[in-house]
Amino acid sequence: MTKSDTIGAIILGAAASVAILRFFNMPKEERDDFIEHLKNRAHDMLDDTQGTIEKVKQHFAEIDRKDQPVDKLLVVKNMLTDLFGSTKRYLL
Numbered sequence: 472m473t474k475s476d477t478i479g480a481i482i483l484g485a486a487a488s489v490a491i492l493r494f495f496n497m498p499k500e501e502r503d504d505f506i507e508h509l510k511n512r513a514h515d516m517l518d519d520t521q522g523t524i525e526k527v528k529q530h531f532a533e534i535d536r537k538d539q540p541v542d543k544l545l546v547v548k549n550m551l552t553d554l555f556g557s558t559k560r561y562l563l
Contacts, residue, residue: 479540512555526553 472480494502516523530550537543 475540479544482541483544509555516554523554526550 494505497505527550530546530553534543534546537546
């Protein structure tokens with residue numbers, strides 16, 4: 472593993488840790504609303520499976536074109552926002 476991959480993994484782990492911490496510090500109603508939103512988005516993606524596969528393929532092709540781990544993480548963030556995003560910011 473190269474130095475830049477290690478740094479990228481550390482950043483990703485830190486971001487995941489902060490997200491988990493924020494999730495468990497949410498009020499129960501807001502947490503339930505967030506889980507419900509994720510379930511609804513997952514069902515929408517399953518209903519439009521072919522479109523979802525095409526979106527994911529496009530994002531992974533973009534990840535392959537990037538050289539820096541930070542740029543790859545930005546593409547992953549954009550992919551997750553595209554797939555699960557909403558106007559309400561739950562963890563920010």
